Amino acid sequence: MVDDDLPNTGLLLYIPYRWLENRVIDALITAGYGDITTAQMRIVQRIGLHGTRLTELADQAQVTKQTAGYLVDQLEKAGWVERVVDPTDKRARLVRIAARGKQALPIAATAVAEVEAAWEAHLGKRHVAQLRHTLGRLREITDPYA
Amino acid sequence: MVDDDLPNTGLLLYIPYRWLENRVIDALITAGYGDITTAQMRIVQRIGLHGTRLTELADQAQVTKQTAGYLVDQLEKAGWVERVVDPTDKRARLVRIAARGKQALPIAATAVAEVEAAWEAHLGKRHVAQLRHTLGRLREITDPYA
DNA sequence: TATCATTAGTCAGATACTCTGACTAAAATA
DNA sequence: TATTTTAGTCAGAGTATCTGACTAATGATA
Numbered sequence: 618m619v620d621d622d623l624p625n626t627g628l629l630l631y632i633p634y635r636w637l638e639n640r641v642i643d644a645l646i647t648a649g650y651g652d653i654t655t656a657q658m659r660i661v662q663r664i665g666l667h668g669t670r671l672t673e674l675a676d677q678a679q680v681t682k683q684t685a686g687y688l689v690d691q692l693e694k695a696g697w698v699e700r701v702v703d704p705t706d707k708r709a710r711l712v713r714i715a716a717r718g719k720q721a722l723p724i725a726a727t728a729v730a731e732v733e734a735a736w737e738a739h740l741g742k743r744h745v746a747q748l749r750h751t752l753g754r755l756r757e758i759t760d761p762y763a
Numbered sequence: 764m765v766d767d768d769l770p771n772t773g774l775l776l777y778i779p780y781r782w783l784e785n786r787v788i789d790a791l792i793t794a795g796y797g798d799i800t801t802a803q804m805r806i807v808q809r810i811g812l813h814g815t816r817l818t819e820l821a822d823q824a825q826v827t828k829q830t831a832g833y834l835v836d837q838l839e840k841a842g843w844v845e846r847v848v849d850p851t852d853k854r855a856r857l858v859r860i861a862a863r864g865k866q867a868l869p870i871a872a873t874a875v876a877e878v879e880a881a882w883e884a885h886l887g888k889r890h891v892a893q894l895r896h897t898l899g900r901l902r903e904i905t906d907p908y909a
Numbered sequence: 910t911a912t913c914a915t916t917a918g919t920c921a922g923a924t925a926c927t928c929t930g931a932c933t934a935a936a937a938t939a
Numbered sequence: 940t941a942t943t944t945t946a947g948t949c950a951g952a953g954t955a956t957c958t959g960a961c962t963a964a965t966g967a968t969a
Contacts (some may be wrong), residue, residue: 625875626882627783628808629898630903635825636905641773656955662774662813672917679765679781682918684956691954708917708964729771736772739904740897751890752775758783802926816944828947830927837925854935854946916965926955937944 621653637732650721652695660688661697661718668701668711677762697721783878790874796867798841804871806834807843809843814847823908830876843867 623629638655645651653661663669663677675685689712692698696717703709714722737745769775782802793798799807809815809823821831834860838844842863849855860868883891 623895623899623902626879626898627780627787627875627894629902630776630780631784631894632775633898633901633905634780637773637776639825654954670917679785680955681957683920683958686919687955703917706917706965708962728910729773733772735904736901740900744897744900747893748901749769749772749775751886751894752772752779753769754886754890755779755882755894756769756775758881759779800925816946826926829929829949831946833926842922849946852936852946854933856947912956912967912969914965914967917963918961919963921959922957923959924957925957926953928951928953930950932949933947935944935946937942937953939940939942 640732641725641728643740644724645721657688657692660685664712664714668713670709671712674712786878787871787874790870791867795868796870803834803838806831810858810860812888814859816855820858
């Protein structure tokens with residue numbers, strides 16, 4: 618069990634990540650929510666329950682705030698998110714999930730759950746749990762926002 | 764050890780992937796090889812020892828062949844790769860690593876090794892091996908080109 | 910409290926990436 | 940040989956991303 622013929626760990630992480638993302642996109646398209654792009658999804662995914670500031674979304678998605686602003690503009694036009702004033706800071710506004718986003722998110726969540734179920738079927742429940750645990754530990758040293 | 768507070772598995776995979784990619788970019792910039800973009804790296808990474816066809820690069824990187832062609836154009840102009848005729852098929856050409864690429868690749872490889880060492884220091888050798896093994900098994904059902 | 914520095918976000922412009930559609934030439938197949 | 944498929948390019952358009960410059964509100968401090 619040496620696994621020395623495997624590609625580098627980066628690619629190894631990327632392959633299932635991309636697979637999962639593609640399954641979510643497929644599910645959204647099928648359900649009529651295809652008017653969202655991967656770049657936009659990577660923003661939406663990081664919006665917290667009570668809304669999140671643009672700058673924080675930018676930091677977490679690792680894009681500039683200008684880019685995040687552009688993506689939120691698109692999402693807002695399409696009804697996925699809305700901007701509301703931040704009561705604690707007049708400069709800031711909170712980006713929140715709006716109507717269309719609330720409808721679509723369960724579909725995305727279901728798609729993720731289905732993929733995770735498929736992975737459990739292939740790897741076994743124990744190994745998936747261990748994988749998630751290990752990735753969670755890795756997050757401690759790779760996620761500045763953990 | 765339930766890990767129920769962890770984000771979805773997609774984000775969990777993406778975070779360390781992106782971290783690793785950033786460390787590679789940092790190393791390349793430091794060594795004076797900053798004239799490559801992430802999109803270009805995702806192509807270069809998939810070029811085999813004897814060269815790889817454009818269409819295959821496109822498939823594996825999950826972009827259209829036009830996009831792959833555009834990226835290879837940039838890489839070729841910068842001396843990272845070259846195109847040589849495929850002796851077995853006059854329509855095709857093989858994309859191969861050229862001089863600049865050959866110089867830079869060891870730097871990228873070193874950066875990857877350093878990150879993997881840091882991960883081993885944090886998780887333990889055993890858990891990293893297990894992580895790679897599990898990701899390798901996952902690849903069986905998520906990589907059409909495995 | 911008046912000033913200075915920082916932070917949140919936008920505007921403008923440029924570049925990079927990605928796609929669809931249409932095309933040529935070579936190879937594979939019927 | 941005629942047809943279909945495959946490898947790749949050309950052209951055009953939309954999306955994503957960046958840097959630089961700016962405004963307004965906040966925070967820190969003299």
